[in-house]
Amino acid sequence: MTSAKQVSSTQLIWTCVALMLLLLLTVGLFQLPLGSAHLIAGLSIAFLKTLLILAIFMNLKGGSGVLRLTAAVGILWLCFAILGIISDYTTRGWQETLDPGLEQGTHYSSSDRVEASTAD
Amino acid sequence: MNRTSSIVAMQFDDSEQQHSAALLGMWIFLATEVLFFGGLFVAYTVYRYEYSDAFAEGSEHLAIWSGAVMTGLLLMGSLLIALSENVFERDHMHRVFWNLISTAVLGILFLSFEFYEYHDLIKHQLFPGAAFHWPEKQSTPLSGRSVEIYFVLFFCMTGLHALHMIIGISLVSGLAFYLRYSKNPRRLKNPLTVIGLYWHFVDIIWIFLFPLFYLI
Amino acid sequence: MNTSFRLLPEVASRGGSEIDLLAWALLAVSTLFSVVIAVALIVFVVRYYHTREVNRQSGWLERHHLATEIVWTIVPLLILLIFFGWGAEVYVRGHQPPPETTNIYVVAKQWMWKIGHEQGSREINQLHVPVGQPVRLTMISEDVIHSFYVPAFRNKQDVLPARYTTLWFQPTKTGVFHLFCAEYCGTSHSAMRGTVIVQTPEEYEQWLRSGEELSPEQRGRRHLASFGCLQCHDPLEGNRSGPPLAGLYGSLLPLASGHTVRVDASYIRRAIVEPQAEIHRGYQKMMPSYQTHLTPEQILEITAYLKSIADASGPVPGPAAF
């Protein structure tokens, strides 16, 4: 493992400018009536910002493979937790008739929840 | 690399090895921090899925402009601390000192905004628990019971973040003064890198908290 | 209850026999593998003990042997997949009750089982069921998590606070069986035991009749009157400030938020404890929460009443009827 190369000051300043612009973009997008797309837009911009900070400020760009792997593993494991757990909540009630008295075979998208027909 | 001025610990062969060990150690620590916050992000995902409307209701009590300003403060702090590493390489210890102090001040500003927000929410009886009160007239379409979950998560997640900020501010300002009064400031290269990484990480957490709580 | 010493528990349900079969298969495969490993260990130790003069010329099993490794990776994997499929198939069926079931309501609390039959009888820590008929339990807890466990039926389901879970079984022989709480629930966890009494249908009918209590529907109707619900909800007429109750159960209800919800036991529970959450389209938000006034049992009884009047105005109406 060799020591990482430094990032130049101008590069750092431009990165910060880009981050600020992205921040303005998030707030700007939020003023538009996008409905459920807000979540996607907000998270995508957050991911973009994170990548910039990781690559430039935290100098993963010039860092060794092990460091990048470590960063990736942390995020990947968080995804394991989120995906595994949310998979339980989104499939609750599938293939189960939770309520006696209603005919077997009626399919409920989820017996615990309001059917999301129009909502985000 | 200024090999001669670094003091290498007994277990290492050279400062190069020591530097990579410090970097890797810090990155692993940050990975654990991701998962430490991760438990709360999981809870957030589950409840946002279950009570998306209540989350939208709750977020109306937070001021977007203040969240945006707070994000800006943190990003500025990150820039300064990243710059200070460059300055450090060029041996301008005085500027490193002032960069670090400014970062800490920006952090303190951030916390002031945050605590003002807490104060405001508590005044409006929105702190979860026995005193939580959700005005009936605004309760569309969910009642306060699941809005309370939103505020539980808000206080837990931003609170944990604030705790990290306090630790970060102490580390940064501690390092600044240590650097200023140290006889051999070049020894502090690894601590500077490591504390910088920590600051950036705390920054990234906020970058996610901002859209998740303010922009719903 | 047969309390003598035994190595295998009694089995008294259809699903129970299926699980026993699976258990025997698992036991056979496990025994086979353990014996093979144990015999190999013993034979190698004895044969290649360091004092013995045997041929130790390195054979094909020296350091690596790719084919061997692949074989003993793939073969266990295939066996495991078979067991996954088998176990899953039985499990999924165990979650899908047949259409016609005897419905029984169970409320668990520290440290007792409160059981209510559709026909009105109530009992504590005892469950009378008819043999040969599928029985379905709808369960909820008043406090912590409990677990309804009848070893003779090889059946178990956790009972949660604020959420209904269900369990079904079809007893195949009469007798008295253990009912346990299997999820640790505090001080007297091990005292939260009861008995399941499987009777012939005739005996069961007789037992049901011997109870002089009101049926859950009747009790539910009484709760509606005594808590003042009927002032706003007329059972049949729709001219009050709240929606009428007849025909409500099982229908698809349009909500003020634009969603549609199926009226089932969970919805009724939510509508009582959290009335503001999902408002019937066209009605005002007037109803207060009855969470602190009604016990889970009373809510179940109200649900039973609403179910009994589901067909009061003809077939269950679809969304268009509202």
Next chain:
Amino acid sequence: MATHQSYLSDGTTLRSWLMTLDHKRIAILYMVSLTFFFFVGGAAAVLFRLELITPQGDLVSSDTYNRLFSIHGIIMVWFFLIPAVPNVLGNFLVPLMIGARDLAFPRLNLASWYLFMAGGLFTLYVVIAGGVDTGWTFYTPYSSTYANSHVILAATGVFITGFSSILTGLNFIVTIHTMRCPGLKWFRLPLFIWSMYSTSLIMVLATPILAVTLALVAVERLLGVGIFDPGIGGDPLLFQHLFWFYSHPAVYIMILPGMGVISEIIPCFSRKPIFGYEFIAMASLAIAILGFLVWGHHMFVSGQSLYAGLFFSLLSMLVAVPSAVKVFNWTATLYKGSISLTTPMLYALGFIGLFTMGGLTGICLATLAFDVHVHDTYFIIAHFHYIMVGGMVMAYLGGMHFWWPKITGRMYSEWLGRINALIVFAGFNMTFFPQFILGYLGNPRRYHTYPGEFQVFHIMSTLGASILGIGYLLPLFYLLWSLKYGKRACDNPWDATGLEWATTSPPPAHNFRETPVIREPAYQYETPHSDSKNKPNPKTRLT
């Protein structure tokens, strides 16, 4: 240095021990404290096992009984099983095995021990102050709302100890990555290092989730603000998800190091290179990674969705494969070896047998429909004790005997050691095998009183436990005895490969006089051919 001082004589004051930065001395600190916790946890087990001789609750009250099994679980899991091999043997051996002078962060290493002790003191205070009655699993809403015992204190104890675990794992990973001696490539590492590396991965990635989850339970109790509180729409099952996201991988924290120990012992006493090195190494990593994706099999009857059940059952089946591969490879290593039945080897063979049974019953439990019946019964108890006690404790004892000469410079009594290994094996099976039957008969776990027809099995179990108790006390005495009266050990009494045997017994403070260089793969044992006369008999190799 002219004189060659061992790390043990590097200072004799209490201060020289409590402020030491030497990984070997810190290992000793852990060894002493873990032994203490093991016997505290064991004492609780003795008490409730005695209580269970009769179906009625006549020895202790039900509240006391609940506190006993809770404290037994908490202490054994977090204060013995998880730190046992990593923090004692791992601390001692990782730098030695990779030819380093110390771990990468010696101060952090010492800090881990202090954190461990701080967590331990909280837990001991809980014991003194009246106990905790939630079980080691802290399930909500019982723990967050209904329990009126010292839940917050106990959670704090576990929380603090969790950080000790995280820091140890971090230290190991960094050390293994950056400080291997020249020539020690990844696939030349001893398998013990591979298993330590996999274990550290789990410690680092799983423990934070537990920490934050327990913190949330404490917050809920302190402020009445509940993330898991059903009263405000929270879901108690979310706690179980988060808890098992840590606690299932934690099971592999307990068993993987044991597997590492066995992978060292088996080739040494078969005088043969280990069979399928790469497969065993990769199996460790596979277990560590797959182990993270199977937590939902603890929740088949909890009310999680049917599909989540299917998903987690399938993945649980997959994680059994690498474990099976390891067992097969160890067994194949014996083939055409030159086997001697020393004490460590007896423990290793016992480990393979008991772990196989534990693993196979684990497969039974991963089978959905079967699990529904035996979930939360004694079957589960028996299964995980086969893994953790039959597996892990056997491996720990085996490893302690194997490296005892290296750690202390003294030989223990081989004769007593062998007898004790047999006592432990017999006592263990007698204690826990009846519990499989008990579980299938339907006796739920954590039962203070039980129906009379189960009594026979409980009596057998208690009898076995008393034999097992002897098996655990005996080594305490003969190992301590050996410290003063044991024969002096030579540098490599077992004639084993591995860098730890290349230095003196006990090693000097800085491990090696000069940095070793590695030129060959691990486990280069010369297999003796037909001639057995000139083969080393371990006993004759003592100085």
